[in-house]
Amino acid sequence: MGCVLGRAAASSSPAASRRKRGKNRASPQPAAAAEAGSPSAAAAPGGDGRPRRRLGGRRAPGPRQGCVPAAAAAEQLAAGWPPWLVAVAGEALRGWAPRRADTFEKLNKIGSGTYSNVYRARDTVSGRIVALKKVRFDNLEPESVKFMAREILILRRLDHPNVIKLEGLVTSRMSCSLYLVFEYMEHDLAGLAASPDVKFTLPQIKCYMQQLLSGLEHCHDNNVLHRDIKGSNLLLDNNGILKIADFGLATFFDPRHKRPMTSRVVTLWYRPPELLLGATDYGVGIDLWSAGCILAELLYGKPIMPGRTEVEQLHKIFKLCGSPSEEYWKKSKLPHATIFKPQQPYKRCIRETFKDFPASALPLVETLLAIDPAERQTATAALHSDFFSTEPYACDPSSLPTYPPSKEMDAKLRDEEARRLRAAAKAKGEAKRTRPRDRSHRAGPAPEANAEIQANLDQRRRMITHANAKSKSEKFPPPHQDGAMGNPLGSCRHMEPMFEHQDASFSTVVPIEKGTSQTWSGPLFDPSALGQSRRKKQTTLDAKAAAYSKQLQKEKGGIRAR
Structure with missing residues (x-):
């Protein structure tokens, strides 16, 4: 790869990290520093390990990613970090030393997105299998690099058995790519569920x-919002351990000093109503809503609200969870409230819809899927709910079954292979119908005239469903266009992949047909031309049927003559 790997120069043991976890809670940081991705001045020590001083009774401003002393920047350059990375993301590199990167061997690609690809690789020094996330930058745009630096700072702050661990960085002096090195996880929840x-x-x-x-x-607890909880971002290893991954849309937040953030986050099927209504002032409730969707999905066996567009998604939410109360509409003052407020209120029907769920699960689902984010409470409260304190209890991770490696990409490949086989079978059938007819065999009845038209319409409907169902966070506008970073909030295009499909098993990502490069929100054809197209097709089929009938009569006449 022609790169260098950055690892923490001095890291404490896992046991020591766990002992410190409860003591060193990161305190909130100023709004500007938070959205930029810098640690709190009070919570995070400097690169030399010494805590930052408070000046005049006020918190010292948190460091920006590129704000490192000239001497420290010179050391980073000498260590092998490229100038473009040190200039913008120096703070994220603080305390990390490079290592030769030719000791990594790429094995295969295990994931891909608009801004990154993920590879399974081998560390030839230790023999361990790792995951390399390759992040691409557009012409080294500073805001893109700052956005990546925020992800690194967040990952370096977090230290928990159920959060993916960043083990190092790989970069090249000759290219504009950066590799993030993670522990390798064999599965993701989306792949297993599919x-x-x-x-x-x-x-x-x-x-x-x-x-x-x-x-x-x-x-x-460490003032981090993930902002993209979904099945494909929940990784699992063969020991049954689940880890939250992909912090590409994550951000720091300060519950005491609110500042505007973009509403263009969270994959559509797991996006809470306040974001769909344009909220820019939000908190932990957005992650808890996504967790509630995951819980209901696991119990139900399929996605509970698979919308294809933002309007449809909001409609599905209101039909299941009820529309907001008048009090909520007044106090929230959401930007899109006047556009999407229903004329008639919807009644909440979660218990009726999921009446087959375990009795202990319904209260937790009701709480996590509350329309008002304040009513979703906290992750701590959810962990103390009756769902986890009643039988049957949660099993130990080590007792979970061992599955063959399965990721969302594997599910996509299975879907693509199934479509390929169906297409091949259809092509083979077409070939059989066009071969010269064997006159020695009795001819079968003529096909129904409308059968071919119906088949084509069914295929178009399937294509529309697959395309509109697409729902990946990677398709969002560049995530660095966050409101607090001085850039306009992105236009309302959904991941709109978002909206990936009704047939998706668990995750939001559904492969679309090859050759399609557009996310449709309507028909693939001109409705006004449909009647003309049908008439033309019908005329052709009628002519073929008449010719076939005439040929059949001739053959019968020949048989009688003999």
Whole structure:
């Protein structure tokens, strides 16, 4: 790769880190520094390990990613970090030393997105298998690099068994790419849930949810919002340990000093109503809503609100969870309230819809899927709910079944292979119909005239469903366009991949047909031309049927003559 790897020059042991975790809670930081991704002045020590001083009774401003002393920058350059990275993200590199990167061997790609690819690789020094996340930058745009630096700072702050651990950085002096090195996890929850051979039991679901909420509790206690909780971002190893991953959309937040943030976060199927209504002042409730969707999805066996557009998603939320109260509309003052406020209120029907859920699960689902984010409480409260304190209890992670490696990409490949086989079978059938007819065999009845038209329409509907169902966070506008960073909030295009499909098993990502490069929100054809197209097709089919009938009569006449 022609790179260098950055590892922490001096790191404490895992046991020591766990002992410190409860003591060193990161305190909130100023708004500007928070959105930039810098640690709190009070919570995070400087690169030399000494705490920062408070000046005049006020908190010293948190460091910006590129704000490092000239001497420290010179040391980083001498260590091998490229100038473009030191200039913008020097704070994120503080205390990390480079290592030769030719000791990494790429094995295969295990994930991809608009801004990054993930590879399985081998560390040839230790023999360990790791995951390399390659982040691409557009012409080394400073804001893109700052956004990446925020992700690094967040990952370096977090230290929990249920949060993915950043082990180092790999960069090249000759290219504009950066590799983040993580421990390798064999599965993700989306891939497992999409596997036809996997069926989760209630103790397993409790085990996974307990780990998810524990990881979120740690993030929120350290003033971090993940902002993209979904199945494909929940990784699992063969020991049953779940880890929250992909902090590309994560940000620091300060509950005491609110500042505007972008509402263009969270994959559509897991996006809370306040974000769909344009909220820019939010907190831990957005992650808890996503966790509630995951819980209901695991119990239900499929996504509970698979919207294809933001309007449809909001409609599904109101139909299931009820529309907001008049009091909520008044106090929230959401930007899109006047546009999306329903004329008639919707009644909440979670208990009726999920009446087959375990009795202990319904109260937790009701809480996490509350329309008012203040009513979702906290991850700590969720961990103390009756769902986890009643039988059957959550199983131990080590007792979970061992599955073959399964990731969301594997599910996509299975879907693509199934489509390929269907297309091949259809092509083979077409070929059979066009071969010269064997006159020695009795001819079958003519096909129904409308059968081919109906097949084509069915295929178009499937294509529309798959395309609109797409829902990946990678398709959002560049995440660094956050409101607090001085850039306009992105236009309202959903991940709109968002909206990936109704048939998706668990995750929001559904592969679309090859050759499609557009996310549709409507028909693939001109409705006004549909009648003309049908008439033309019908005329052609009628002519073929008449010719076929005439040929059949001739053959019968020949048989009688003989």
